[in-house]
Amino acid sequence: MQLLISVEENLDRIGGSEADGETGQAAKDNILLRQKEIGQNDQVSRKKREVAQTETVSFSEKDVPSGQSSVISLTDYCLSVPEIEQQLGCFEALAVFRDNPTAPCLVVKDGEGSPAGLLMRDAFHRQLSGRFAAELFYAHPASRFADKEALMVDCKASPSELIGRALRRTEERFYDCVIVTEDGRLKGVLTVRDLMVLSGRLQDRAEQERRLAVEGSCVHVGEMESVLQEAASAAETARAECSRMEQWITAGSGKLEHVHNSYLRVEDRMAEQRSQVEELLQNVSGIASLTEEIGGIAGTSELLALNASIEAAHAGVHGQGFQVVAGEVRSLAHHTRRLTASISSLLGRIGDLAARTAELTGAATGDISGSAEEVAAAKKLFSSLQSAVSTVEQADETACRLAKQSVDRALEVKSRLKAMSDFTER
Structure with missing residues (x-):
């Protein structure tokens, strides 16, 4: 700053050739008017800046409800600086810097009032610190030293x-x-310090969000x-129930096996019984045939006895004994015929019952065979x-094992998260 030529010295140099100092006085008046116009809100800007810096606290210290994020606005960190016209001279710009010692820069605005360039204090002073800077530059507009490509953002832009x-600037x-x-x-x-404070607050918020x-x-x-x-626990219970069901199924399967074998034995016995009934029917038929033959023999004997009685009557006294025998034979033959008829009737009834028994036995055998198939x-x-129960039991066992492994991993993750949280708090 020792190389910087003061505003007063350069003013004297410009107005020293005028004996009456009118030109110097006019320049001074022009500068004072411009300073009053540009810097009238500077004190207000300083106070707002001090309040903003005082009220800036770390995000982690704010009482922010869980799950909510504090909105960080660029306007909370903005520093008010003077604006100058594009035609404002370098000499007048130096006067503005002198009257605003806390302003790190000036903003050049265009004819429509929009920012058109940035004039940094240090860079501007370096340009005007030469011995002949006053003669070379003071009469020229200060905007020629302004950065027309300075970084410019809207106040609603994302801080990050x-x-x-x-950070990507040259x-x-x-x-x-x-x-x-x-x-x-x-x-x-926003100065570099403001950007660092803003970055710190973003980091605090990110840390708070990470902690939450x-x-x-x-x-x-x-x-x-x-x-x-x-x-x-549910998988373990299901596995135990599946084990019990498997035992019940095993017991029920054994009982079904016993019933199935019993049905098979009954079916075999019914088949044997049916065979015996059929054999009985055949025997009844044989007996009926024999009975018919006996009946025929009895009829023949009765006819012979009748003929013998006739011959005995012809013999007279000598045939009386033979006639008695013939009568007895005829009586026996008649009795035999009656017995043969009774036996035939009984055999018919027996045959009917045996046939019915065979029919019922066949039907029962069919039912038993169907039951055995069922x-x-x-x-x-x-x-x-x-x-299926065995498969479900294995699946439940696998689910139980995986659930226990997941519980162990969840406990491990929980432990690591707790350790991370403790480390963050430290």
């Missing part, structure tokens, strides 16, 4: 995107201020742990059910 763009512009606009008009500027996310994850993991434990089908169903 702004910081990213600021080395020559890295420490320059950032112009913040609102509806095309100057809202203020970790806490929420711990809660969710705890809920998952409880659910998985319940699932493991029992066999039920046995297959029991076998399939046993296989």
Whole structure:
């Protein structure tokens, strides 16, 4: 700053050739008027800046409800700086810098009042610190030294995107201020320090959100742990019930096997009984044939006895004895015929009963055979059910094992999240 030629010295140099000092006095009056016009709100801007810096607190210290994010606005960090016209001379710009010692820069505005360039204090002073700077530059507009490509953002822009763009600036512009606009008009500027404070607040908010996310994850993991434990308990219970069902199925299958074998034995016996009934019918038929033959013999004997009685009557006294025998034979033959008729009738009844028995036996055999097939089908169903229960039991065992592993992993994740949270708090 020792090389910087003061405003007063350059003013004297410009007006020294005038004996009456009228030109110097006019320049001074012009500068004072411009200073009054440009810097009239500077004190207000300073106070607003001090309040904004005082009220800026770390995001982690704010009482922000869980799950909500604080909105970070660029306007909370903006520094009000003077604006100058494009035609304002370098000498007058130096006067503005002198009357605004806290302003790091000036913003050049165009004819429509929109920011058109940035004039940094240090860079401007370096340009005008030469011995002949007054003669060379003071009469020229200060806008010729302004950066027309300075970083300019809207006040609604994302702070993180702004910081990213600021960090990507070239080395020559890295420490320059950032112009913040609102509806095309100057809202203020952000210095490198403001960007660092803003970045710190973003980091605080990100850390707070990460901490809340970790806490929420711990809660969710705890809920998952409880659910998985319940699932493991339910799977264990289901596995035990499947084991009991398998035992019941085994017992029921054994009983069905016994019933099936009993049906098969009954079926065999019914078949044997039917065979015996058929043999009985055949024997009845044979007896009936023999009875008919006996009846025929009895009829023949009765006819012979009648003939013998006739011959005995012809013999007279000598045939009386033979006549008695012939009578007895005829009586026996008649009795034999009656017995033969009774036996034939009885055999007919026996044959009918045997045929009916054979018919019922055949029907019972068919029913028993059908029941045996149904029992066999039920046995297959029991076998399939046993296989399905075994599969379900294995699946439940696998689910139980996986649930326990998931519980262990959930506990491990919960422990790590807790350790991370403790580390963050430290």
